[in-house]
Amino acid sequence: MKIATWNVNSLKVRLPHVLDWLAANQPDVLCLQELKLEDAAFPAAELEAAGYQAAFSGQKTYNGVAVLARTPITDVSRDIPGFEDPQKRLIAATVAGVRVVCGYFPNGQQVGSEKFEYKLRWLLALTEWLRGELAKHERLVLTGDFNIAPEDRDAHPDWKDDIHVSPPERAAFAALTELGLVDAFRLFPQPDKTFSWWDYRMGAFRRNFGLRIDHILLSPALREACTACTIDTAPRKLERPSDHAPVVAELKL
């Protein structure tokens, strides 16, 4: 199984890039974040014509997540159960015996802000819910835009802001790994300064001034099956790109 995650920053604008990328890379599963559209506007027909079924959870203007797959998608669940939240940031579904959890984690804006507190509450609720999910599903993937660079090497050395790299955020990420989940990217040797997001401004991509904040985390059974994990920077070089690049993992199931 080839599984990927991509924050597309508006599926309406990025649909041509997504269709091109699907055709070129043929993933079995693609998780999307920041759809920025209501469910009625989801381009299900275009994706189906490309060979992909979809489960999605969207809203106007902000957020929105989807799971695309070439094989049937079952047992779809939306939001974090028990966590009251109007923001559409989580969807879970089963594809070919793998439980796929796709999340658009809160940004946090600034350490100590109200949005930062929301980010930490969201992460805590996710972690507690995942504890039960991992007990139910041996093969589980937690993927999406985490908005956390887990280690210093996951942020450009000149990143001076605290957000995305602060101790509370990294502790929340560590709590996910303490459930038994492992960062697929770090199972393999990787080039230094490999990132998944670059600001649109300041020529950030050209200067590789980025962060690695998009992740694929694997349950222990899937860790054994993982043979590769890479970040594809090609779509970031296109006209009108998303500010995020896709992350791809290969699982030998």
Added chain:
DNA sequence: ATGGCGCATGGAATGCGA
């Protein structure tokens, strides 16, 4: 320098992302 760029809303200017 808190801006830059890009997207959404709404039909100009503002909020937000990371």
